[in-house]
Amino acid sequence: MSTPAAPHSHPTAVTHQVTNQPPPLAGHDTAADPVLLEGVRREGAGRHLADLHRLGVLAGSEEAQHWADQANRHEPELRTHDRYGNRIDEVEFHPAYHRLMDASVSAGLAGAAWSDPRPGAHVARAAGFMLATMLEAGHLCPVSMTYAVVPALRQSPDLAKVYEPLLTSRVYDPGLRAPADKRGLLAGMGMTEKQGGTDVRANTTAATGQADGTWRLRGHKWFTSAPMNDLFLVLAQAPGGLSCFLVPRVLPDGSRNTFRIQRLKDKLGNRSNASSEPEFDDTVAWLVGAEGRGVRTIIEMVTMTRLDCVLGSAAGTRAALAQAAHHVRYRTVFGAKLADQPLMRNVVADLALESEAATTLALRLAGAADRAQRGDEAERAFLRLATAVGKYWVCKRQPAAVAEALECLGGNGYDEASGMPRLYREAPLNGIWEGSGNVNALDMLRALEREPAALDAFRTEVQAAAGADARLDAAWRELRAELASTEDAPLRARRVIERAALVLQGSLLVRHAPPAVADAFCASRLAGDRGLAFGTLAPGTDFAALLDRLPV
Structure with missing residues (x-):
């Protein structure tokens, strides 16, 4: 009877050592944002x-x-x-x-x-x-x-x-x-x-x-x-x-x-x-x-669920950003952390800028809803127009932002275990639920035509930042001209609602965000100095200031 061989490690076990992978993003307070x-x-x-x-x-x-x-x-x-x-x-x-x-x-x-x-x-x-x-x-x-x-x-x-x-x-x-x-x-x-x-x-x-x-x-x-x-x-x-x-x-x-x-x-x-x-x-x-009066009765419900669409898309964008930021902070490529690579810093900073603008707008709408429930008619009028604007734009931007964040993880982001595919599949939903993009763009036109108080409230909100940034002022002048023209209004509705969303976000960030964030937004979203993809912020952008605002 032969003596059993002494136990030993399998010679290929060394190939299964895990290195250069980020730890799980767990055990943290997601509200610490x-x-x-x-x-x-x-x-x-x-x-x-x-x-x-x-x-x-x-x-x-x-x-x-x-x-x-x-x-x-x-x-x-x-x-x-x-x-x-x-x-x-x-x-x-x-x-x-x-x-x-x-x-x-x-x-x-x-x-x-x-x-x-x-x-x-x-x-x-x-x-x-x-x-x-x-x-x-x-x-x-x-x-x-x-x-x-x-x-x-x-x-x-x-x-x-x-x-x-x-x-x-x-x-x-x-x-x-x-x-x-x-x-x-x-x-x-x-x-x-x-x-x-x-x-x-x-x-x-x-x-x-x-x-x-x-x-x-x-x-x-x-x-x-x-x-x-x-x-x-x-x-x-x-x-x-x-x-x-x-x-x-x-x-x-x-x-x-x-x-x-x-x-x-x-x-x-x-x-x-x-x-x-x-x-x-x-x-x-x-x-x-x-x-x-069924439509009028249920429209109150639709308004609230549209608000939740904006909140949900802003949150979905932020969840994807958190995963991307966490990954690049730990992953090393070509001898340096991804987070320190100039082009990756540009991508993540641009995603952070998009996310901050979406989150700021979503919470502004929530504040308007809160005050409208307490009898503030100006806030109710603002909510009537701004909800359609926010629903259109924030929900439209989520799929592109989540796709870019997924790409930051490379092949790991395409793996179900990362959670990114679930975020990606979820991303188009809010753009469809409670009215597609066209529905909200046309709803904006109805609000402009039938409820002049809504435009007055929107104007008051945007003009609260008047004079603070020349690029925002110029974009607001262009938007006013678009809003004043009724020719081919349905054909131009998406163009107008997109511009309205960017001007509103710009006004909010100029008033409430750190100056570097507001500057980067106005330069890239209002002055036209950006490419079609994320990660095209111009040299001279304060990337560190944008990256300091990450949710993790």
Whole structure:
């Protein structure tokens, strides 16, 4: 019997030593971000910083990042029937999704801000929404819709009295049960149909009034997210015209309302979130607002979800920037850290500039929303125009910025384990959700035509920086000429809204950002001294000042 050989290392083991790779970006406070914190203080929510830091620590933890990964790898599954053949129309989620939902709802990111009378509550909620988006975007669809439904529902005080206390709860209570038996509710909306899409007035879902004051709906919606939410605002054709209705999944007596989920959408991104095609057939509903005024009723909800689109895109850009900045800080190429290579410094600084402009604008809109809820009509008018402008531009820029950030990681960024592919797949969504680029550009034209107070408020905001930078002043003069011309206005709408966004961002940065940041923005975005890609900032740019503003 031979003696076994002494154990020894495999001769190829040395090839598996890992060098020149960055450590995981985990175990940090994502709220420790100078641009975010300055914006929160400036917009009146400084008293909420402790809560934001608690959420930031959670969002930056390895455990929460694992939840985000698992919720996207194990996608929602539709269960149309139970084992006995009974129709149930339920969606099953991975436990990681429920942990994300619990964290966001308990942090007050759903409807809680509407029950907080203190100034700055909506700004704090917006900043928290950004932190949660940087962790995982998909689960925030139901969170966003729950936030947005409250002002629309208030147009029917009797319904608001019943549902608002539960919609503003900080308790995540999943599962389909009678609303009164739950500690917290989530809301969604059903607007689009396959034959109409954006043109909701082409909807064919029909509503028939009943003797008891309720309505019955019959029709098919094309894209309704989060079908396990407790209630939905739905557009349907009543005798008096297109109207808005409240549709609960479970009726007050505990019986299931008819809400047949035909299928879940197989989407490019946003994989953790279930988006569905529900069918209504004698579905019980309650009228919200006036009959025939459905679009006007639900527009309050759309305005709030558009704001969340801006917040989400600003956050998605910032999340990608954080990954890129972290990678180049540790990676060595050609004998030097990537972060010290002049061209890479240009790329990351340019991404940081884009991100700061987006974040600053997003928080300014959140501040306007907060003050508008407290009766500030000038801020309400500003929000009417600036939300469309911000929604168009910040959402348009996110895919390009995320792609550039992914490239900073090279092949590592193309690997699912890096998290960058998920950020990349998520990037186009906000540009589509709640109105594509064309919809928002045309909405800007409607606001200019019908609401002169909106342009006055926008003008006041931009001119607050008058005289501080000649390039900004020149861009504002050019924009005023574009706005004054009505010839071919729809054809030029994208050109005008893009210029409006850059001028607004320039005004905000000139007033609130460090001088080097404002100078670089005006030089590269307003004076035309830039190429078509990121990383084309001119020699003489204070790159160190821009890189000091990174989120990690």
